[in-house]
Amino acid sequence: MVDSGKITDEGVAGLRARIGVPQAYPAPPHYRRPGEDAFRQVARAYGDDNPLWSDPHYASASRWKGSIAPPALVGGDSLIGEDSLSAEELARQSELRGDPLRGVHAFYAASEREWWAPLSPDRRIRRRTALVDVVDQPSEFGGRGIQEWTAQAFQTDDGTLLGAQYRMMYRTEREKARERKKYDDIAVEQWDEASIAEVDAHYAQERQRGAEPRWWEDVSVGDPISTLVKGPLTVTDMICWHVGMGMGMYDVAPLRLGYLNRQRIPRFYHLDELGVPDVMQRVHWDPAFARKSGNPTTFDYGRMRETWLIHACTDWMGDDAWLWRLRVEFRKFNYVGDVQWIEGHVVRHYLADEGRPAVDLELHTRNQRGETTSPATATVLLPSREHGPVRLPEPPGRAATLAGVFDATIAGFRRERS
Helix, strand or coil: CCCCCCCCHHHHHHHHCCCCCCECCCCCCCECCCCHHHHHHHHHHCCCCCHHHHCHHHHHCCCCCCCCCCHHHCCCCCCECEECCCHHHHHHHHHHCCCCCCCCEEEEEEEEEEECCCCCCCCCEEEEEEEEEEEECCCCCCCCEEEEEEEEEEEECCCCEEEEEEEEEEEECHHHHHHHCCCCCCCCCCCCHHHHHHHHHHHHHCCCCCCCCCCHHHCCCCCECCCEEECCCCHHHHHHHHHHHCCCCCCCCCHHHHHHHHHHCHHHEEECCCCCEEEHHHHHCCHHHHHHCCCCCCECCHHHHHHHHHHHHHHHHCCCCEEEEEEEECCCCCECCCCEEEEEEEEEEEEEHHHEEEEEEEEEEEECCCCEEEEEEEEEECCECCCECCCCCCCHHHCCCHHHHHHHHHHHHHHHHC
């Protein structure tokens, strides 16, 4: 396979040939049978202390009758799920070796997530992963760009379909990315005591809706959601993130395990200033290496902001509601030293499938420079005085299996393109 760094018709065709072919995921799940401790650690990783995830006594009085996982746990790359592949599908894994667009820059540009049922503690979970769409889309600078959509769906050992995540990697040619130098003028300013006090004052007044229902009838278009603040971002925040969330799809590991991982994916390792092999992922905690990648300093993960937006939704909606869908785009970096304000409002109030009371939210993360770093939308199902408690949504195509979810998902992406 030629490492041309160019997007070619042949490479795109090779990528499209993989649509629907189940993949063995490159990393094992961080949590094989997540229990109440895992629920608490995941929520803690993104700064969420809602007792619905962390206090079994509190959760037992909720409509869920016990602890449930925070939505961020169902999805998120390698957090949960053991591969569910047949012998025939495992035999096809050789077809997926290599990257048809090898050398072409890839970055995590957008995520769509759905949740269909709660995850209770100590369940074994199956995961299925496959490419579901490849879309030609010119980049903002006029070059060729490709949207590469990969889906993961999750099901418990008792057959309950939990949800899915659709991750979009945007592929652009590296030379164009280097020539832009679009981040040269960004400076992260020093914080003063008064500015930190302003952020702290907001932290002090943040509250979850919690056990008080947010009734559908009491919500109107234009209503704001509860604003959250996250930051100023520190490397410590990212360490805490990794404690709860694991090290992601590259399965980054220390010492001898790191050596073994380096044998598996040598291109992911580069020499540091002391000549020691280290992971590309250190752009998130090594300022010098981040600068080599064209950024002024270290920066967050898109998935961090994704979980912050989930947190804003669940704080606003209350324990009796259900976060059904979330879509996020990652437009700008969130650098160490940046603060993000999560804001939003209601844009639609309606009865969704089969009369389910629902609202759509328009959300965004905004930094101290006034820039929107991640626009987002969400759909929340709310309890109703007239229509009753929340009824959980159906999986795509009313599927009952992971394979059925993928068939319906691929068909849905095709309909969107037609």
